[in-house]
Amino acid sequence: xxxxxxxxxxxxxxxxxxxxxxxxxxxxxxxxxxxxxxxxxxxxxxxxxxxxxxxxxxxxxxxxxxxxxxxxxxxxxxxxxxxxxxxxxxxxxxxxxxxxxxxxxxxxxxxxxxxxxxxxxxxxxxxxxxxxxxxxxxxxxxxxxxxxxxxxxxxxxxxxxxxxxxxxxxxxxxxxxxxxxxxxxxxxxxxxxxxxxxxxxxxxxxxxxxxxxxxxxxxxxxxxxxxxxxxxxxxxxxxxxxxxxxxxxxxxxxxxxxxxxxxxxxxxxxxxxxxxxxxxxxxxx
Amino acid sequence: xxxxxxxxxxxxxxxxxxxxxxxxxxxxxxxxxxxxxxxxxxxxxxxxxxxxxxxxxxxxxxxxxxxxxxxxxxxxxxxxxxxxxxxxxxxxxxxxxxxxxxxxxxxxxxxxxxxxxxxxxxxxxxxxxxxxxxxxxxxxxxxxxxxxxxxxxxxxxxxxxxxxxxxxxxxxxxxxxxxxxxxxxxxxxxxxxxxxxxxxxxxxxxxxxxxxxxxxxxxxxxxxxxxxxxxxxxxxxxxxxxxxxxxxxxxxxxxxxxxxxxxxxxxxxxxxxxxxxxxxxxxxxxxxxxxxxxxxxxxxxxxxxxxxxxxxxxxxxxxxxxxxxxxxxxxxxxxxxxxxxxxxxxxxxxxxxxxxxxxxxxxxxxxxxxxxxxx
Numbered sequence: 001x002x003x004x005x006x007x008x009x010x011x012x013x014x015x016x017x018x019x020x021x022x023x024x025x026x027x028x029x030x031x032x033x034x035x036x037x038x039x040x041x042x043x044x045x046x047x048x049x050x051x052x053x054x055x056x057x058x059x060x061x062x063x064x065x066x067x068x069x070x071x072x073x074x075x076x077x078x079x080x081x082x083x084x085x086x087x088x089x090x091x092x093x094x095x096x097x098x099x100x101x102x103x104x105x106x107x108x109x110x111x112x113x114x115x116x117x118x119x120x121x122x123x124x125x126x127x128x129x130x131x132x133x134x135x136x137x138x139x140x141x142x143x144x145x146x147x148x149x150x151x152x153x154x155x156x157x158x159x160x161x162x163x164x165x166x167x168x169x170x171x172x173x174x175x176x177x178x179x180x181x182x183x184x185x186x187x188x189x190x191x192x193x194x195x196x197x198x199x200x201x202x203x204x205x206x207x208x209x210x211x212x213x214x215x216x217x218x219x220x221x222x223x224x225x226x227x228x229x230x231x232x233x234x235x236x237x238x239x240x241x242x243x244x245x246x247x248x249x250x251x252x253x254x255x256x257x258x259x260x261x262x263x264x265x266x267x268x269x270x271x272x273x274x275x276x277x278x279x280x281x282x283x284x285x
Numbered sequence: 286x287x288x289x290x291x292x293x294x295x296x297x298x299x300x301x302x303x304x305x306x307x308x309x310x311x312x313x314x315x316x317x318x319x320x321x322x323x324x325x326x327x328x329x330x331x332x333x334x335x336x337x338x339x340x341x342x343x344x345x346x347x348x349x350x351x352x353x354x355x356x357x358x359x360x361x362x363x364x365x366x367x368x369x370x371x372x373x374x375x376x377x378x379x380x381x382x383x384x385x386x387x388x389x390x391x392x393x394x395x396x397x398x399x400x401x402x403x404x405x406x407x408x409x410x411x412x413x414x415x416x417x418x419x420x421x422x423x424x425x426x427x428x429x430x431x432x433x434x435x436x437x438x439x440x441x442x443x444x445x446x447x448x449x450x451x452x453x454x455x456x457x458x459x460x461x462x463x464x465x466x467x468x469x470x471x472x473x474x475x476x477x478x479x480x481x482x483x484x485x486x487x488x489x490x491x492x493x494x495x496x497x498x499x500x501x502x503x504x505x506x507x508x509x510x511x512x513x514x515x516x517x518x519x520x521x522x523x524x525x526x527x528x529x530x531x532x533x534x535x536x537x538x539x540x541x542x543x544x545x546x547x548x549x550x551x552x553x554x555x556x557x558x559x560x561x562x563x564x565x566x567x568x569x570x571x572x573x574x575x576x577x578x579x580x581x582x583x584x585x586x587x588x589x590x591x592x593x594x595x596x597x598x599x600x601x602x603x604x605x606x607x608x609x610x611x612x613x614x615x616x617x618x619x620x621x622x623x624x625x626x627x628x629x630x631x632x633x634x635x636x637x638x639x640x641x642x643x644x645x646x647x648x649x650x651x652x653x654x655x656x657x658x659x660x
Contacts, residue, residue, distance in 0.1 A: 177377035180344055181438065183364045184371045186394040200380065 027260075033253035041249045056254035075229065076255055079237030083259065086223070086233055087216040090152045091209050094159035099205060102164050103197060106171035120164055123157045128221045131157070136225055146228045154222050159212040166211070170204030171197060207273040214263045234259035290320040290478040291341070291446055296350035296360075298336050298502075310336040312502040314350070318446075318480065323472055325481045325493035328525075333502040334482045338448050341480065342371050355445045372439035374451040376431055378423040384434045385410075385419040391438045409437040412467055414460070428455045433464075440471065447472070447479040453488065465491045486526055498522050516660065520650035523579045523643055529607065531579045532617045535647060538570045547578060550614030553592050561639035562657045569653065570644065576653060577645040582607075584641035585619035591634030599627040610635070 004012070033041055035052040060076045105117050135154065136145065144150030174197060182196045183189070198205070220235040227236065238255045241248040267274060298311035311333040318324045326334035339345040341352055343364035352360040359367045370391070378387045385406055392402045410416045413433040418426050423434070432455045439447055452468075453461045469492050472479050483489050489496045490510045497507040498521070505525075506518040517523035524531045536547040536555075544556040545567060555578075559567060570576060587608070594610035594617060601624050608619045608627060612635055619635070627633065640656040652660035 175376050177373040177375050178379060180342070180364070181371070181373060181377040181435070182379070183344075184342055184367075184369060185391050185442075186365045188363060188365055196379065 030253045030256055033249060034257045036250055036253075038246070038248065038250055041253075056250040057258075059251055060254055060258065074237075074240055074251075075232075076234070076237055076240075076258075078230065079232055079234045080258065082227075082231055082237075083217055083233035083235070084262075085148060086151055086155060087213050089148070090155035090159050090216045091163075091213045093152060094156055094163045094212055095205065095209055097156075098160050098163035098208075099167055099198070099201075100193075102167035103171050103193060105164070106168045107176065117164065117168070120161045124161050128157075132221065132225050139226060145226060146231055148231065151223065151226055151231065154226060155216050155219065157222075158215050158219060162212045162215065163205075163208040166208035167201060167204050170201040174200045203273050206270065210266055210270050210274055214267065217259075217263050288320045289317050290322070290355060291316075291318040291480070292351075292353040293317075293337075293341075294351040294353065296337070296340065296352065297348045298333070298340060298345060299348045302348065310502050311340070314504055316497060316504065316507060318478060320478055321473075321476045322494045323469065323479045323481060323492055325483055325489035325496045326499060327483060327486060327489045327496050328499035329484055332499040334499050335450060337499075338371075338450055338480065338482050341367075341446070342369055342448055343367050368445040369448055370439045370442040370444040370446070371448040372436040372450060372452045374432075374454055376423070376428075377435050378431055378438075380423050383420050383422055384415065384426065384430075387423070387434055388419075388437045388441055391442045395443065405441055406437075409441045412440075412471055413437050413464065429457065429460070432456065436468075440468070440477075445478070447477050449479060449481045451483055452481070461488070462491075468492065486528070498525060500525070516652070516655045517579075517643065518652055518660070520577060520579065520645040520652075523645065523652070527581055529582045529618050529620065531581050531643070532585065534578045534580075534613055534615065535575065536578045537575055538573070540567075540571065547576075549578070551612075553613040555592060555637060557639045562654070563659065566654050566657065566659050569659070573646070573653075575647050577647045577650075579643035579645060580617075580637050580641060581643075582618040582620040584637060585617060586636045586638070587619055587621065587625070587633050588636045589634045591636035594633050594635045596627045596629055596631040596633060598629065599625065601625075608633070 032048065032050075034056055035054070036050050037053055037055065040050045060074070063074055063077060064071055105113055139145035139150050144153065178200070179192050179196050182192050187195070217233075218235060219233070223231075223233050223236045227233075234255060238252055238259070241252045241255065293314050293316040296311060296314040297309070300308040300310055314333075314337060316324075326337060328334045336345060340347050340360070341354075343359070343362065347360045350360070351358055354367065354369070359369075378384070379390065382390065388406050388409060389402050392405065397405075406419070407416070410419055413436060415430060415433050415437065418430055418434075423431055426434070432452065436449070436452045439449065439452075453464065456464065465488065481489070481492055493510065495507060495509055496513055498505040498513065500521050506513060506522045508516075508518075513522060513526045517526065520533070524533060534549045536549050539546050539548065540559070541556070543559065545559040545562060546557075547555045549555065562570070592612070594612035597609045597611055597616065598607075599609075600607045604622070606621045606623065606625045608621070608625065610617050610619070610633060617635060643655050644653040645651065646653055654660055
């Protein structure tokens with residue numbers, strides 16, 4: 001770093017600014033949109049000068065949308081709640097199932113262990129629609145369609161492989177002798193897992209959990225097909241603003257801002273873990 | 286002989302049994318370690334010594350056979366219940382704990398009070414020269430310091446058996462030599478029983494009462510360092526123990542003109558007075574005809590009337606001269622404790638006294654005789 005010339009520093013700064021601008025501008029713009037009415041959003045040419053309004057947020061939170069064509073009930077807060085329920089329980093279940101499995105894959109090489117691990121990863125290769133259509137039929141027959149349980153189950157396709165592969169890399173990074181030393185000092189297998197392996201892989205588990213949460217939160221297609229209105233998360237719920245009387249850009253923007261707020265906050269709060277977890281898991285996996 | 290502490294009975298270890306890549310890592314190993322004894326498992330990588338240690342510790346299952354420690358069969362118990370302590374070759378400290386906490390951790394199961402625990406940690410830290418790093422975290426100390434901390438964590442425990450896996454592999458040579466003596470004294474003073482795994486014969490010689498030499502999963506010889514050196518049971522032990530390694534020649538034995546003669550390659554003859562070999566031994570050797578001769582470099586004398594050899598290299602190491610020469614169609618190494626000025630291509634005479642000859646069966650490698658007496 002000390003050896004860079006002034007020109008290099010300027011160029012580096014310019015390049016970084018360009019990247020930040022490119023990725024942050026849509027977020028910036030959507031935040032601006034969320035404080036405008038449809039008229040100011042749609043005027044041409046667009047301008048950054050407008051009179052901010054909270055009406056979009058008010059509409060979302062009170063659940064009543066007033067348009068020229070009349071008033072419309074929207075379930076945005078319920079959708080937000082659904083997103084929280086689905087994402088949190090999916091990640092929780094995936095952690096409960098995936099972390100011990102990751103440990104097993106990392107520590108015990110048994111016949112076919114690689115094949116099983118790869119099969120789990122391969123769930124991420126197939127286009128979701130491929131499994132969705134048959135799954136919908138099955139789910140309707142066994143009564144899991146349009147239930148939280150059914151959705152959380154399907155969400156494991158997203159969360160479980162992610163957690164398994166990232167956390168496995170973390171477990172493999174821990175020297176087995178650390179665990180051996182603990183076991184030989186008079187502790188059982190279970191205690192070693194709980195007291196040594198889990199805390200040491202903590203950052204990796206947190207990163208994998210966060211990442212799985214973000215993926216689950218952003219999922220659209222599973223919920224679109226498998227959930228009816230009262231179980232829909234925000235990603236699907238935002239479609240409700242495409243109404244017969246026109247697209248409510250202001251409300252959509254406000255809905256998007258509200259729905260990305262939790263994941264954005266999480267990502268910012270834990271970005272160090274995330275980057276670490278991703279690079280480690282990716283390289284090791 | 287004192288009581289047997291550890292008894293390995295026909296222990297086998299096969300990795301991946303029933304698969305095409307089955308590896309027979311340890312073969313029918315029988316080994317008895319007496320209480321209060323330090324035994325070294327010595328061998329090159331892949332000889333099965335570490336597998337053996339890990340089976341005793343309980344990290345590897347025994348494929349067949351039994352392990353008895355202090356009268357209890359332990360090979361089916363969990364590591365926690367075997368009452369053994371172990372020092373690991375690699376990094377094995379708990380990262381979130383300081384060195385002091387790491388070492389003291391081993392004492393938790395003993396339920397002793399804080400003052401005594403602190404005193405014992407301080408004592409072991411002085412022994413291993415790690416007092417100054419006791420309050421640091423494993424990530425901030427060197428590999429050698431981590432290894433010593435790990436060794437301390439094993440030695441501080443009161444266990445039926447202490448397993449030391451290459452415990453000084455990462456230490457600097459001076460420190461290693463210095464600590465060996467202290468550790469041996471510590472183990473002996475407390476009457477601990479220890480098994481040391483190493484590939485370094487200097488370390489094995491310095492620390493161990495008896496050395497088990499292993500190769501290819503099989504125990505080659507189990508005896509004191511002196512016996513291993515003077516009466517190797519087979520060609521492997523003979524060439525493995527000793528630095529520089531033993532010189533080895535194939536030879537045909539014959540009696541010529543009342544002399545006992547070994548004909549080596551290139552027409553080289555080593556002739557001896559038959560009286561130097563016991564009569565029954567002479568018969569055995571003559572009956573075999575072909576044998577393998579072993580001579581330690583320290584026993585190769587340079588004398589003008591000896592068999593002819595041509596110097597390849599001569600090196601003064603500061604305290605001894607190593608002379609490598611072409612001899613009997615192969616090469617021979619001689620070690621002298623004085624400085625000898627020889628140039629490449631010089632001709633020297635080589636003599637080997639009959640009492641320095643080790644004879645081995647050419648086919649099996651089993652020892653036939655050491656000096657003039659049968660093995």
